[in-house]
Amino acid sequence: MKNYSYFPGCSAEATASPLGLSVLPVAKELGMDLTELEDWGCCGSSPFGSVDKLEATCIAARNLALAEKAGLDLVTPCSNCFVVLRGADANLKQYPALRRQVREALSAAKLDYKGGVRVRHLAEVIYTDITPRVIEAKVTKPLKGLKVAPYYGCQLVRPDGFDNPESPHSLDELVASLGADAVSWELKARCCGSSLVMPELEVALGLIHKLLRNAQENGAQCLVTPCPLCQINLDAYQSLVNRRFKTKYNLPVLFLTQLVGVALGIRPEELGLSRNIVSPMRVLAPYL
């Protein structure tokens, strides 16, 4: 067993609940012991850093301080939490004046952060610590013949995530380790509009439309992504894209942990498959 502190992120409890559900059985099956960080709070997310930098760093640093006490790598399945927590850690190291302010603020709650936490994305941990080779050996239901478009989104691979920021390959390898065909498509690491979908719906729908079109044109039967924001935009907003652009997309968008879970033979209920808006049951039927 490999031990980690686990940071689900707010959306894994709500709009991305299929992610929150599917992480745990898959981690167990893969030999990862995830201990949820006690009383974790919002990471601050991108909006907080656009409103007040000091407060944003503090809200992230509270989580880093809690994780430092636990003494393990802090693993999150959310690409935005990953970028924000890692960014806060990097800024605390780079800017001494900011570090002094944040430590003083944390002391109001008898907390301190000395800079000893390694923030990691769950997809990176699965790829690096578990490895596609080991996963392949654990697969009980090979996804033979299933054409999957691996969708990386942005914040898993940029600004300084893991994998190539322009042309990443890790999810392709993970998809292949499950026995499925990883579809090659140009937009696999391009933007879905993220939280702009709420205030600027039209802009986001345009971006989502391009992604769905490119994946479908390259023969994808479904997409797979580790990111909650990407999954929500491509899944929950797909019907609005169809209405806006007079298209008929019916492309299921699975979380990485859901797809891995199916190949490991984990039951659909444990993976929250019925919670996907575009039902994946038709394309997954041969493997369930």
Add this chain to the structure above:
Amino acid sequence: MAEVSFIDEVCSIPGGEAIRSCIQCGMCTGSCPTASRWDYPPRKVIAMVRAGLRDELLSSNSMWFCASCYTCTVRCPRDIKPTEIMHVLEVLAIKDGLSTKRSRTPVMYQCFVDSAKDNGRVYELGMMLKLFLKTNPFAALKLAPVGLGLLLHQRLPLKPNRIKGIAQLRAILDKAKALGGAK
């Protein structure tokens, strides 16, 4: 005390310091997935900071269209991190009450921050309702099918999830407020 120039102001905030290295090559604008919507696209934003066009830029809709995809940041040949600069400009626009009403994004960000402060975790449904009440309640109708879909698929809890350490979090944030902006 002499007035601080706009570019010095941006440079003094974490993330803004590399802006002087910009060579105006336009890689940022060419890489931006939303640039066509910006009043002034990314390359021009940076030129405006250097030209001291503070109010004109901070009251524009430009930086509010940044989706934090970091494509410009990884491609910039001068490592100036345009994404971070956009975040710095957003902070300054809010601080001075200049943020535009032509985009709902500034209000959304504020609703998000309020939600995180209220509960220690973001309550997505509450945040969305507040956003539309504060901007245009009718715009929410367009999103009604999405909300209903999420609700029917058990993805939109009707109650917030509050952390136990909410008093602790508030003490941290109160202290941060007393310390002023990020130095």
